[in-house]
Amino acid sequence: MPFHRLPAAVLVGVLAATLPCICAAQQDTQKEIERYRQLLAEGNPADLFEARGEELWKTPRGPKKASLEQCDLGLGAGVLKGAFAQLPRYFADTDRVQDLESRLVTCRVTLQGIDPAEATRNPFSAPGRPSDMEALASFVAGQSRGMKLAAPLRHEKELEAFRVGEQLFYRRAGPHDFACVSCHGENGKRIRLQELPKLTDPHDAQKIFTTWPAYRVSQGSVRTMQHRLYDCYWQMRHPQMDYTSEASIALEVFMAKYANSGEIQAPGLKR
């Protein structure tokens, strides 16, 4: 990528919605999109969320005035490195399969004493209303950066979640007859200009599933896997999915089976 040759060269990353060069040929469009992504990659605003998440992790809060530093994300109390890489998984203390966000909710409730309704009240940030969950998820995910996804599929409840997730993946419903498979069932397809991974193909799943959570430029915020599913259902003309619902975790277990061994690149950067 060429830089300007002035002594005080300035390259301002303009996170604009428009593409730098719109050419007729599809190949050129694709190349320009890639170049735009490379320009953005150096300054991922997810860094800001990671930093805030670390602060939230270490700050005592809630009625119990405790930090989250004793939170057990699957590898033991307070173990951060590699924990995200092994989610979702079964937890004996809650006797259910949980993903990252569901587990963060558990820790906020049990360790910090925060009311469950309060802990799930604002999962997705809006302008002027930042979400703690997005920052915490960014921080914890970042602690598994570069590691291979290895979500377990051994415990009977993990296996059940997989079977449920599988059914949900193919479940067609609503006025548009959409299921997850409607968009995510074939290789090499895209919706408008957004490429779609075939989620039951490890080749695609390993590359894409592991980029969540990610800073979404169009959203101006880090968005998590819970938001991704919520957003999918929005487009599928379904109602709002409950935050950390059993359906969401079942779908994540299903997807993780195909995404396992993929390298975790979270928090990522997307349109």
Place this chain on the structure above:
Amino acid sequence: MADPMRIRASMAGDKVEVRVLMSHEMETGLRKDASGALVPAHFIQNVTVTHAGKTVLSAQWGTSISKNPFMHFRFKGGKPGEKVTISWVDNKGERRSDEAVISGG
């Protein structure tokens, strides 16, 4: 005060290479909220980068710069261990200043 900037400054040959990510809403003043009301403009207007008391970069920004701006630039004359200070002022008069130490490379 806004969230701290994330700054990385390192040597690249004989120049100092700086990458800075700023946390700012950068509202253009043209966006409407859910109720249809215009969200007031709130954006960084001036950015100044100093090193050893000298200004090495000065920028005047407008509403075309997006949310959470990222800037990447190089300047001559810095050495490892020295400080680079980045400051911004926005149209509401809010300001933020952070510094970073230049690493070896």
Place this chain on the structure above:
Amino acid sequence: MKMREVKFVAALALGLVGCAGGVSDDEARARAEQVFRESFTHGNRQMAARVERQDEVQALCSRYRNEPPKDVAEKIEREQAAGIRYPASGKFLGDWRQGERIAQDGYGMRFTDPDTRRPNGGGCYNCHRIAPAEISYGTIGPSLYRFGALRGAGEATQRYAYGKIYDSQAYLACSHMPRFGHNGVLTEEQIMHLVALLLDPDSPVNR
């Protein structure tokens, strides 16, 4: 844990992932339906009621993962074809300019789309290439560029295009394409505009 869940989990413990071992597809589906119902409890109730109940086609296509056996497919196509309501006027061609707007518009029936008089869009460019000036098109469905130029705009083609948009599964059981007319997404008039977009010789699709 409810009794049904206990039995399901116990049966699973005997089996392997993805293998019938212990839990049938039907059992997995029943459990999934329960999970589904319990996962959309805080949102829009009317929408929840609609998606909780799958119609026969949706249930079959879900069960067969969109590859139904021949006899099931033929039955679906026959029944969906019988359900198509063609314009009483006998005309199929509307205004291609309005058709282009409808094809571009993805509005409608999402939980953020308020209950106003604004008509639903077809969102056609999400999946199809249509007019050449629009490069931001999807590839989930085939390109419709030069649709009329290649087939002519005779009455049979008009009737086919209308029927396909009204109910794609009349022609291909378990097609990914929404049944826009059958499901009440687009009106008769809107579908006629889309037919014109595809078949009118003056439409950019065919010039």
